[in-house]
Amino acid sequence: MSLASNIFNTSLGRKYLMALSGAGLFGFVVVHMLGNLTIFAGPAAINQYAAKLHSLGPLLWIARLSLLGMVGIHIWAAIKLSSENKRARKFQYEGTIEPVDSHRKSEIVSRYAARTMIYSGLIIAAFAFYHLAHYTWKVPQINGLNNIDFETFYVHDVNAGEKQIAYTTALPEGVGKEGENAVDVYRMVTSGFGVWWISIFYIISVGLLCIHLSHGLSAMFQSIGIKSKASQKLINRFALTAALLLFAGYVSVPISVLFGFL
Amino acid sequence: MAIKKKKTPTKAKTVKTNSRTSKVILDSKIPAGPIADKWDKHRFNLKLVNPANKRKYEVIVVGSGLAGASAAASLAELGYKVKCFCYQDSPRRAHSIAAQGGINAAKNYQNDGDSAYRLFYDTVKGGDYRSRESNVYRLAQVSVDIIDQCAAQGVPFAREYGGLLANRSFGGAQVSRTFYARGQTGQQLLLGAYSALNRQISLGNVEMHTRSEMLDVVMIDGHAKGIVVRNMISGEISRHAAHSVVLATGGYGNVFFLSTNAMGCNVTASYRAYKRGACFANPCFTQIHPTCIPVSGDHQSKLTLMSESLRNDGRVWVPKDKKTAEKIRKGELSPNDISDKDRDYFLERKYPSFGNLVPRDVASRNAKEVCDEGRSVVSSGLGVYLDFADSIKRMGENTVRERYGNLFDMYEKITGTNAYQNPMTIYPAVHYTMGGLWVDYNLMSNLPGLFAIGEANFSDHGANRLGASALMQGLADGYFVLPYTIGQYLAENGISDRPSIDDSAFSVVQDEVESRIETLLSIKGDRTPTSFHRELGQIMWDKCGMARNKEGLEEALLTIPKLRKEFWQNLSVPGKNTALNQSLEHAGRVADFLEFGELMCRDALQREESCGGHFREEHQTPEGEAKRNDDDFSYVSAWEHKGENKKPQLHKENLVYDEVKMTQRSYK
Amino acid sequence: MNLKLKVWRQDNAEDDGRFEYFEALDISPDMSFLEMLDVVNEGIISDGDEAIAFDSDCREGICGTCSMVINGVPHGGQKGTTACQLHMRHFNDGDTIVIEPWRATAFPVHRDLIVDRSSFDRIQRSGGFISVRTGSVPDANATPVAKENSDLAMDAAQCIGCGACVAACKNASAMLFVAAKVSHLSLMPQGQPERNRRALAMVNQMDEEGFGNCSVNGSCEAVCPKEISLDFIARMNREYGRALLKKGCS
Known part of the structure; x- marks a missing residue:
């Protein structure tokens, strides 16, 4: 069998795909959060950052496509593996008083996370789709704001004149065009998260993502075979810490918006 | 060779369907010449099978323990077509797996003066001069190859930091020649043999039949040419024909009901062969292991052995005084309340130079003796202390834990007692059976074509087996002896000497097997197979156990047939044959034990001496030690079945000792 | 002590299987779990019914034959212990114990608690x-x-x-x-x-x-x-x- 067919057709191969695509997506999640955090440096910072990203052109598309590929592989492998798992064990035990892995009570998050990976994963996927529709495709019907379309949020990208400060001054409504003008991400975020239920949904989803990661980040090391009893503590701590930091980082934005800090 | 039909397919009245009427002659076929050259010369003289023809020969191997698996794998490697059968669900589970201590080999890796000759000498002496010199010498010779073989298979033997193999001294040997893999030597060696077997199965050279119980052997023209087998899942009875049949079916310790054997171990295969004409040798030679966990009640289903190594640091004692012992039994006193001067360290007292390390039979008998005196320390009246308090004081608890931690844990698991704080209680239990089917130097029984290897034969251990020698013998037979010697028989008889399973002899045997099963199912009495087994075991233990006497044995020879009669009238086996039916399996095995027990007692009765594991109370020195009678009993007793309800006939193979000087063992 | 057993019974691989209830009376804490089942089986056979089929061989925790899920946990949940070495002192009078076979598609049930x-x-x-x-x-x-x-x-x-x-x-x-x-x-x-x-x-x-x-x-x-x-x-x-x-x- 060739390398590719082994990777795609065997259980361990698929676990590798799962781990590697997961690692890639984790990288994206980290970078995305760092990008988000620029919002605390003021509107100019985040808008400028967004403009920089957009200016990358083909590179941006390569990144987007590989992200999409990783998501696809991650989800495909997850569904494949979990349907195999369902088939491998059709019966549950009647006599179960407590789960067999209750010895891991001390790591309650990770144990819970481990048992629910497929569910947290699917919910995150659904959220990601919504999130894209919300901020990337800017579908006005789902942003929870009457008659406001993010498609109209643009800013001046050069300093020209007294009152006009680059990346913070909005272009008049109806002026500006995707790809030509800088997008007013700051305004999008603040008005977007101003809708309380969207923020709540976001916080819950990010919470799930971090629960997913608290197990995934440590299982990843197991799947590619670099975990051991000796390094396990460190790896688990890394996974949990990373998940918590991500949670804090991501959630800080909607919270700040809701409480009026932004 | 044409297959002669000599049987009408009616139901046979006796089991001796096809065996010839000619007289049994026990020809041991020991090669001439100096002992060190016998095996080499013999191998040279053995006929070889043309390599191109090997795949046309079929061999049946029954049993997949160390002997069976190693034989099946090695035969298949040579090119023979092998069919292997086991009653377990996987060949890896045979009871060889339970051996803890280790395996002997005369490697002399420790440079302490070991040699094949020394191992040979120790084994003959340890066997109390009732084994065949030539076989034992060969065993010692090939022992070194076994270690090489197993190491190459990846058996994770204990190692020193330099990466070389570690050894320990075991069972009172004066040299360190025991190789071990933690407390699991048996399992690791079996996994090695199992992996070799697996390789041959995957190559298509071995056809493996698991959960298959051999119920009879098929004789054609006086030669063993096949077996009849019951599939334990479906109940289907099938016939299997081959050029030769190898029995590697283990020992018969379960005749005592309680033993350290696995639940499924049984005598059926050997006993069926015996009833077809194979001689059964030395059935009364059974080994009692001194360090087992005592019986806790009537529910007990088997006994658990703890490694003999415990006696290296534990001290065996009972109270000096009967009254104190009684108080302990009632729970009024705890062992730690007894001061040193009120304790009787009876092994140290009686055997000052060997102390707690006397051979198994001596240690066992002495434990029985003090319990018979009423000085037992467990409520059943059968148990003595094995105390580590002094060792813990001397070496510290941690060192004791390092050496014996797993055994202490196991002890606590079973008894609920912490042996770091309280002494262990131990009592002897049946462990190994030295007797077995009579075989010649080629490991072939007196029935041509029928071979017996491992614990199933009688050949190497005489009246007592040394520690760490069972694994050695099983693997020696399977890897290095049988694969050569079987060729002689096959070459002599030719490729055409394999019957078809349609031969009438097969139908006759199958009919017999089926009607026997029918009978077991149709009795519909009140008693379970287990209850008969337990009762038989009690008789055997009382009358034919650690110490035997004429009166008791004669009594047993009366009570066993009575019990057997009741068995065939009052047995209850629910269910049917055409499905998995464990009661039926057990009933069939108990039926054979009920006949076999009688044979054991008969053998014990005729052997008017004490030797090794066989202790006749009438034959002891004034100090209570075993007294051998070399003038009259230096022979192998081989019993020939003469028909139902007829006395078996005793044949004697005289044992000649050219190399080893016969002495009385002394461990004082 | 006295116990109630809820035991999986299944005639063969094709059968759907069901739970049956048994009483285990006068059980000594020194018995092993399998010896407790032996006692129950002796009663069942004496009544002329078919014993609960379960696998066991060495009964000293090394052959790996015994295989049953006790109260939802394979081998009963004592650390490092097989079912054959599990002792009844870990149970209490009046307990109901659920006993099931290994459950896995790759381990089809042969009968009752015996799997392939x-x-x-x-x-x-x-x-x-x-x-x-x-x-x-x-x-x-x-x-x-x-x-x-x-x-x-x-x-x-x-x-x-x-x-x-x-x-x-x-x-x-x-x-x-x-x-x-x-x-x-x-x-x-x-x-x-x-x-x-x-x-x-x-x-x-x-x-x-x-x-x-x-x-x-x-x-x-x-x-x-x-x-x-x-x-x-x-x-x-x-x-x-x-x-x-x-x-x-x-």
């Missing part, structure tokens, strides 16, 4: 060996093995092949078993020549048998009577990756 574990044998057969012919081997000390490796190999080799890992796993994954086997042989110098072949072959066979995948929950390790570590699963993953790169590309 031949899938394990087939995995072993696919490559769980070192190809040496009897006799054609070097002296045992010609191949030194670092004590650390040998000890670690022994940790893995302790596996008794009972299948509790599969029974405990929510995915019925055989990873711990296969990992123990692959690790044992790959840690020994003797196992090097076939190292990559072995890992690929055994994993492929494992997949073919219909076992599930590892979700790193650790249930297997928790119930393993020989306390085999999850580390070996990581080791096998590593072995497999290595084998993929070396062999899979060719």
